[in-house]
């Protein structure tokens with residue numbers, strides 16, 4: 243049995259949904275359909291999730307939301323029109339649910355945003371199940387609530403509760419037809435709607451694959467493979483045929499937006515292969531992501547990912563290595579501000595703390611710097627905003643002599659300096675810090691050197 247997730251680009255309009263339904267119906271093993279909200283139909287288009295975010299913002303400030311509700315509903319209406327279905331029944335239900343969102347009381351703004359934004363998927367799954375039934379195919383909308391998929395933690399970046407897997411396994415699948423499950427959203431044990439972080443329908447698919455003990459997790463998107471480099475940086479890069487879970491995890495973390503980095507974890511635990519495929523070219527084999535023992539001849543470098551969502555705090559103080567509790571005090575300062583760090587490479591007298599910028603605001607950043615200055619008194623403290631990370635990943639990098647020089651030499655010849663190098667912590671990757679302004683050039687230089 244297969245769990246099959248389709249991303250927003252695959253569900254952006256009627257013609258795309260038609261491809262999705264054909265793919266689902268072409269293979270009887272495809273029983274569980276996980277859908278995202280309708281995504282972009284063209285480059286400048288706005289995803290339904292982002293329209294819902296605007297609807298949430300307008301609701302918070304008490305402005306009129308008639309237009310934005312109409313705009314959101316129109317995306318679903320266009321799909322109904324494409325399939326030439328009777329509009330009234332389904333659209334009035336979706337419209338009521340949309341309107342109802344602004345009448346509910348939420349315990350916090352984060353829960354409000356989660357409920358609004360999660361409705362992109364919630365409404366779409368209902369619509370997709372309806373379209374299937376109207377076309378004569380048995381299909382049932384199943385909410386994460388029905389499956390017992392519960393989450394904890396931050397309402398907009400929730401984490402699955404481990405006991406969800408047993409409840410999902412106990413869910414009785416219908417004897418025929420498909421179930422259609424909305425991705426991205428789940429419920430707290432108090433019954434509040436929460437979401438995974440953005441792009442999180444991939445996570446729902448992975449959780450269901452593990453919960454239902456699927457033989458395969460198929461993840462359909464708009465590219466025919468995962469490429470060795472983000473195709474926005476290099477045109478037509480090499481396609482990856484097979485890669486390991488941990489290669490994908492590292493590459494996704496560092497910028498391969500095609501698959502959510504957290505979505506690897508449930509499938510690793512259950513050893514379920516992932517096949518990333520293209521809705522627009524479903525017969526292409528796509529990319530297989532598998533356990534390491536299923537890759538016979540690992541590539542020396544599988545992929546090069548990069549991301550400029552980082553900032554770094556560099557601090558220097560003599561004899562830092564001799565001082566007991568030094569790192570602890572820094573971590574306590576970060577914890578007071580609710581900030582986590584990503585990496586902390588250190589030398590004998592200095593260290594760099596690397597942050598994900600998305601969790602920082604200017605006041606938090608200023609307060610952290612001021613408190614470190616006051617409590618730690620470093621000789622030198624520097625905030626580096628213009629910071630990007632490049633991750634060169636490959637199972638074949640393990641213990642390979644010369645891997646670093648093969649990359650560092652052409653970078654230095656191209657005038658690209660590396661303020662941070664982290665090799666060895668993960669055996670299969672080399673992490674390089676570069677100036678954000680140089681990151682794409684650096685990726686191209688590395689790609690030319692290793693591929």
Ligand SMILES: Nc1ncnc2c1ncn2[C@@H]1O[C@H](COP(=O)(O)OP(=O)(O)O)[C@@H](O)[C@H]1O
Nearest residue numbers: 249250251463464465468469471472498499500
């Ligand atoms: N290494 C990569 N290989 C393939 N696609 C990538 C890579 N890095 C980034 N992408 C981008 O990821 C996009 C697919 O992810 P996403 O937009 O989230 O799709 P979906 O709408 O299916 O969820 C591709 O269109 C591509 O631009």
Ligand SMILES: N[C@@H](CC(=O)OP(=O)(O)O)C(=O)O
Nearest residue numbers: 249250278291440441442443
């Ligand atoms: N719709 C949500 C969740 C998601 O996974 O979307 P997509 O499959 O389009 O990346 C978002 O935009 O974040």
